[in-house]
Amino acid sequence: xxxxxxxxxSYAPSLVNFRGPxxxxxxxxxxxxxxxxxxxxxxxxxxxERLGARFVPVPLSRTGLNPIRDARTFRSLKRLFAEERPDxxxxxxxxxxxxxxxxxxxxxxxxxxxxxxxxxxxxxxGTELRRRALRHLxxxxxxxxxxxxxxxxxxxxxxxxxxRRLGILSPGVRTQRLSGSGVDLRRFPSSxxxxxxxxxxxxxxxxxxxxxxxxxxxxxxxxxxxPEARFVLVGPFDGNPAALSPDEVAAWQQExxxxxxxxxxxVRPFLRxxxxxxxxxxxxxxxxxxxxxxxxxxxxxxxDAPGCRETVEPGGNGxxxxxxxxxxxxxxxxxxxxxxxxxxxxxxxPAAPWRRSGSML
Amino acid sequence: MGAASRAMAxxxxxxxxxxxxxxxxxxxxxAASPGSAAENLRRNAHPPVxxxxxxxxxxx
Numbered sequence: 001x002x003x004x005x006x007x008x009x010s011y012a013p014s015l016v017n018f019r020g021p022x023x024x025x026x027x028x029x030x031x032x033x034x035x036x037x038x039x040x041x042x043x044x045x046x047x048x049e050r051l052g053a054r055f056v057p058v059p060l061s062r063t064g065l066n067p068i069r070d071a072r073t074f075r076s077l078k079r080l081f082a083e084e085r086p087d088x089x090x091x092x093x094x095x096x097x098x099x100x101x102x103x104x105x106x107x108x109x110x111x112x113x114x115x116x117x118x119x120x121x122x123x124x125x126g127t128e129l130r131r132r133a134l135r136h137l138x139x140x141x142x143x144x145x146x147x148x149x150x151x152x153x154x155x156x157x158x159x160x161x162x163x164r165r166l167g168i169l170s171p172g173v174r175t176q177r178l179s180g181s182g183v184d185l186r187r188f189p190s191s192x193x194x195x196x197x198x199x200x201x202x203x204x205x206x207x208x209x210x211x212x213x214x215x216x217x218x219x220x221x222x223x224x225x226x227p228e229a230r231f232v233l234v235g236p237f238d239g240n241p242a243a244l245s246p247d248e249v250a251a252w253q254q255e256x257x258x259x260x261x262x263x264x265x266x267v268r269p270f271l272r273x274x275x276x277x278x279x280x281x282x283x284x285x286x287x288x289x290x291x292x293x294x295x296x297x298x299x300x301x302x303x304d305a306p307g308c309r310e311t312v313e314p315g316g317n318g319x320x321x322x323x324x325x326x327x328x329x330x331x332x333x334x335x336x337x338x339x340x341x342x343x344x345x346x347x348x349x350p351a352a353p354w355r356r357s358g359s360m361l
Numbered sequence: 362m363g364a365a366s367r368a369m370a371x372x373x374x375x376x377x378x379x380x381x382x383x384x385x386x387x388x389x390x391x392a393a394s395p396g397s398a399a400e401n402l403r404r405n406a407h408p409p410v411x412x413x414x415x416x417x418x419x420x421x
Contacts, residue, residue, distance in 0.1 A: 003389065021376040025384055088387060113387055151386055176386055182376030190367045294370040299362035311374075317366040 004032040006086035006109075007053075008077075008096040010062040012037040015055075016047045018181050018288065019092070027052025034084055038062070056080065060095060062239070074099045081107030093117050094138065101145040114146060115153040117181075118285030118307060119162065130241060142168045149173065155180045155285035158306030179310075180286025188295035191272045197228040198342055200301075201274035203267050203289040204235045204281070206249065208242040211280025211303065217326040218280075219257040225335035234270055236263035271296040275342065282323050284308050 005026050009015050015023065015035045027033045035053040038060045045055035058080060060073045073095070081089070081104050091100035092115035101112045142163075146152055151174045154160045160177060163169040200219075204210035212233065219231040237246060252258040264270065267289070271277070277293030277300050284307030290300050291311065300318035302308040312318040384390045 005389065022380040022383055025377075025380040026389055029384065029389055031389055088389065090387070111387070153383065153386070178379055178382060179373050180379070182374045182379035183370055184376045185371060190363075193363055291370060291374045294366035294374070297363035297367040299366060311369075313365075313369070317362055317369055
């Protein structure tokens with residue numbers, strides 16, 4: 001029987017880029033679909049409408065701790081649910097899950113689902129007062145919201161375990177693990193690795209927790225012994241408390257370490273032009289850019305961190321490195337062995353070693 | 362390595378399959394037509410091949 005479904009995100013373009021296949025599927029199954037997010041300058045709701053959804057802008061700030069602004073968000077969401085009267089609510093990322101589920105419950109929405117896409121800034125290692133305060137507050141709010149859901153989707157097992165260990169998930173809350181939100185394999189076709197100088201690529205919001213400083217440090221270590229290697233960085237500056245400043249990135253550019261390509265609407269040409277994709281993140285739900293790089297047919301170097309480690313079978317499709325690792329015994333030797341490894345990767349026959357090990361499935 | 366990456370993406374991280382999994386879990390599968398969400402989605406994602414047209418093309 002057709003239902004009315006309301007989906008809430010904190011970043012309008014993510015409705016199409018991250019949840020597009022899901023929205024399309026919900027609409028294709030005959031349900032009435034309302035997609036909500038804060039309006040984004042330069043972004044058109046036509047993209048969401050093309051998927052079969054009606055877009056409703058909501059006042060919600062993705063980051064920030066302003067209680068007055070968040071109280072306003074909660075009231076607006078409650079009003080939205082009262083007007084739309086959906087049968088099913090799905091929220092993804094922290095604020096839409098927390099305030100969305102609580103507002104849906106207050107407005108009498110029969111079924112609420114939450115998609116936890118990662119633990120974010122508050123839960124990555126760090127003891128600063130601001131981070132501890134945010135962690136405490138987020139835990140309390142998550143606990144209240146998730147207790148009111150029908151089911152919570154997670155993108156990796158580490159997050160489920162951490163939520164249980166921290167007492168955020170009460171024993172009665174149902175969970176389901178997904179392999180991230182996946183990647184649209186038609187949109188990211190496989191392409192051959194280009195000839196020419198080795199190009200490393202990192203695509204991320206310019207936030208410290210993505211390991212961008214470590215990426216620049218790796219470039220600093222390797223460049224003297226490997227001057228032709230390029231270290232490309234793509235992504236927007238961010239309002240996150242751990243955001244990098246434009247001055248830091250400009251300094252890396254001036255030093256010749258990083259080629260910063262800014263924010264890109266379409267990252268596919270960058271993926272096609274790279275040799276290896278790198279994401280030295282401290283923690284992820286399931287790193288979307290890694291999945292896109294994999295679909296493009298690129299080897300991946302990422303961290304042995306929650307979310308990241310699930311995308312790489314070491315030696316099979318890439319390498320796992322320790323979180324925050326920036327030193328090597330001999331940069332010269334490291335550059336030489338990296339070149340050898342890359343030559344081997346380039347000519348490696350197709351293989352799927354995780355099938356043999358069975359450890360990833 | 363690249364080929365292994367692509368194969369792994371196809372096998373484990375196909376967005377269409379994951380969307381279908383979520384639809385089933387939320388009880389949203391198959392409102393308009395019978396069958397599971399996975400079947401509906403696959404039907405939409407990959408239009409059925411016209412076997413006779415393919416056979417004609419092959420025989421030429």
